[in-house]
Amino acid sequence: MTEGEAAPAAAEPESRNLLMRVMAALVLAPLAIAIAYAGGWLWAALVTLATIGLYVEWLTIVGAAGTVRVIASGVGALAVAGLCLGAGRIEAALVVLSVGLVAVAVLSPERRNWTTTGFVYAGVAEFASVLLRHDSGKGFVALMFVLLIVWVTDIGGYFAGRGIGGPKLWPRVSPKKTWAGAVGGLVGSLAVAAGFASFDFGKTGPLLVLSALLSVVSQLGDLFESAVKRRFGVKDSSHIIPGHGGLLDRLDGFVAAVVMAAIFGFLRAGTDGVGRGLMVW
Numbered sequence: 047m048t049e050g051e052a053a054p055a056a057a058e059p060e061s062r063n064l065l066m067r068v069m070a071a072l073v074l075a076p077l078a079i080a081i082a083y084a085g086g087w088l089w090a091a092l093v094t095l096a097t098i099g100l101y102v103e104w105l106t107i108v109g110a111a112g113t114v115r116v117i118a119s120g121v122g123a124l125a126v127a128g129l130c131l132g133a134g135r136i137e138a139a140l141v142v143l144s145v146g147l148v149a150v151a152v153l154s155p156e157r158r159n160w161t162t163t164g165f166v167y168a169g170v171a172e173f174a175s176v177l178l179r180h181d182s183g184k185g186f187v188a189l190m191f192v193l194l195i196v197w198v199t200d201i202g203g204y205f206a207g208r209g210i211g212g213p214k215l216w217p218r219v220s221p222k223k224t225w226a227g228a229v230g231g232l233v234g235s236l237a238v239a240a241g242f243a244s245f246d247f248g249k250t251g252p253l254l255v256l257s258a259l260l261s262v263v264s265q266l267g268d269l270f271e272s273a274v275k276r277r278f279g280v281k282d283s284s285h286i287i288p289g290h291g292g293l294l295d296r297l298d299g300f301v302a303a304v305v306m307a308a309i310f311g312f313l314r315a316g317t318d319g320v321g322r323g324l325m326v327w
Contacts, residue, residue, distance in 0.1 A: 075197070082179060082189050087132045090176050094128025097172040099293040100301070103283040104164030107275060107294070110157050119149040120165045124172060131176040136317050143169045171301040174308035181311075181321030187247055188321035192260060192307045194238045196300045199231035199261045200268075206230020220272040228265055235261035252327040256310075260303045267302025271295070 081088050101120050105111040123146020130139035147165055154161040178192070179185040207227025215223040239257035243250040271294055275283065284292030307324050315323030 078193070079190070082193070083186055085179050085186065089179050090128055090132030093172055093175045094125060094131075096293060096297065097128075097168040097175075098124050099286070100171060100297065101164055101168035103292045103294045104167060104274075105161060107278050107280050107283055108157055108160040108164065109278065110154065110161050110164075113153075113155060113161075115153045116150055116161055119153050120146060120161075120168070122146070123149065123165075124168060127169070127172060128176075131173070131180075134180070136177065136180075139173060143173065167301065170305050171297070174305045177317065178304060178308050178311065178320050178324070180317075181319055183319070184321035184325045186321075187242075188307065188311065188324045189304075191238070191242060191247070191253075191256075191325065192304050193300070195235045195257050195260045196264045196303050198234035198238050199264050200299060201231075202234030203227035203231035203265070206233075216269060219269055219276055223269070231265060232258060232261045248325045249327045253325075256307075256324070260307060263306045264299035264303040268299045270302070271298035 078092070081092050098121050101124060102111065102117060105113075105117060105120075110116055123142055127139040127142040127146070130136075130142055146169065147162060150165045151158055151162045175189075179189045181188065203223070204227065207222070207224045207230065210224070210226035210230070212224050212226045214221065215225050215228050235257040236254055239253040240250065242248055243253050247253075271283075275281065282291035283294035286292050308320055311320035311323030313323065315326075
């Protein structure tokens, strides 16, 4: 077989994978937006289920999924914290997550640092995601701002990276990611900010700065998850989402971005106004 004949064959699996990614996104994205719009218990339930999945996948990656008590203590704490968050009991959720962290640490027979890191990762993702939406005034707008930045950063990075190519961003951690992809994702996030500003959801200058920050943080979150998988010789966190791999593979950028957004909003407006703290200037 000649080189010219081999290229189409090599490109065929990648084309199928892209098609699967698009089809999965067309189903999952509208569902996530609808539940985010509904907010309340529905959003808290979705976030709780997702973060439980993140925790279990993390344990699988680091080789600790066989320890039932570590899984049970972490999953139980995330589930109870989700109930507290759904009821608006923010302080109670913090207490439950703190107790869960201690339980996971005490019950881990080995790799304690990795299991506790996984629980913290899932716990802060759960807390930040619900807290951001909890703001009845700007919660949905703020959450959509974060979601769209993460999605557009991912899409822009994918197509810019493959269309332009060039130097690798961090080949030891993620061999496929390029500087062109990183810049493409960043430019896409700025377009999201401009769109929100044009609909009077915030001032242009602050939104552009926020979008750039969240885009960079999202990409760092992606690299962090890639580094953990590479450390343990794992390609995908699971195969639960067609074309995307696992929940960790799909939500790594969102986790980093939503945590940063929630911290930013909280520092400006407190627990009851995280969305306003992020969007109102």
